[in-house]
Amino acid sequence: MRNTLLLVFGILFLFSACKNDRLIKRGDSVEVAYEKAMYFFEQENYTDAASAFDTVTRVGRGTEYGQEAQYYLAESYYRDRQYLLAASEFDRYVSYYPQDEKRPEVEFKAAICYKNLSPRYNLDQAQTRRAIERFQLFNNRYPNSDKVQEAAGYIDQLREKLARKSYESAQFYVRTEQFKAAAIYLDRTIDQYPESKWAERALVDQIKNYIDYADRSVASKQAERYGKSVETYEKFLQLFPESKFREEVEDYHDEAVSKLADVQEPEEVAESSQG
Numbered sequence: 001m002r003n004t005l006l007l008v009f010g011i012l013f014l015f016s017a018c019k020n021d022r023l024i025k026r027g028d029s030v031e032v033a034y035e036k037a038m039y040f041f042e043q044e045n046y047t048d049a050a051s052a053f054d055t056v057t058r059v060g061r062g063t064e065y066g067q068e069a070q071y072y073l074a075e076s077y078y079r080d081r082q083y084l085l086a087a088s089e090f091d092r093y094v095s096y097y098p099q100d101e102k103r104p105e106v107e108f109k110a111a112i113c114y115k116n117l118s119p120r121y122n123l124d125q126a127q128t129r130r131a132i133e134r135f136q137l138f139n140n141r142y143p144n145s146d147k148v149q150e151a152a153g154y155i156d157q158l159r160e161k162l163a164r165k166s167y168e169s170a171q172f173y174v175r176t177e178q179f180k181a182a183a184i185y186l187d188r189t190i191d192q193y194p195e196s197k198w199a200e201r202a203l204v205d206q207i208k209n210y211i212d213y214a215d216r217s218v219a220s221k222q223a224e225r226y227g228k229s230v231e232t233y234e235k236f237l238q239l240f241p242e243s244k245f246r247e248e249v250e251d252y253h254d255e256a257v258s259k260l261a262d263v264q265e266p267e268e269v270a271e272s273s274q275g
Helices: 002-022 030-042 046-059 064-079 083-096 103-117 126-141 148-175 179-192 197-215 219-239 246-274
Strands: none
Touching: 002 030, 030 046, 030 064, 046 064, 064 083, 064 103, 083 103, 103 126, 103 148, 126 148, 148 179, 148 197, 179 197, 197 219, 197 246, 219 246
16 A cells, blocks of 8 residues: 555656656746647646747747637637637737737737637627628738638628627517617618518518507507508518418508508598688
8 A cells, every 4th residue: 555655655756757847947048948838738737838939929029839829829828719819919029029920820819819709699709890890901911821711701600690689689679569669679670680680570670560559659649550560561572482480571561551550540631621
């Protein structure tokens, strides 16, 4: 038993000694420090790699090793899924070395970081918007890059998330029968994200929302709101003529037209009697 314990402690001591040898020490040259940092990186020990590369960026500033260390510091955070730190270090690389050939790659990876930080649709979408901005900036700066289509695809995905958040916000007001607020949020979904599937569904809901709004309105406002439902129906046909919701909106349209005629008729009678 004692011999076994001695063997275990001996192995742990040797392991600790080996690891200590790989740590950057006072007096190590920039080259040696960089090699030690790269060892951790190649071993996929990205936490220790990031710490080591951070040291190299400070002691090797102004050297080729310092520049490479800045890149691998960002890359270490990136591979360790510490995306906020990675984005910050990628941005630092661009600010320090704006003419470097790695710049397009670095800017794309910074955008990817913000995409990966984008949360579920029902949470705050600041990082989603930031990711969209960064991908759009990348495509504007590097229109001939082989990453342009990939970036465009990410923009579409992220906009779809924003569209859903807008649509779901509208649904809260629909469920609570706050028709004016629902109309505002549904219009926002339609106007800001017309290419999304949520815009199509929002138009359907808007047609119905205006009918419900008119039903609960004072008589003097009903014709206007039934008319809004009919106008929204016409917009729906223009944007989505082959929609799977066509039968549903036709029913809403018929209802709106019928109710509009009912409320307009008394007005016409009143006007003719005054004449």
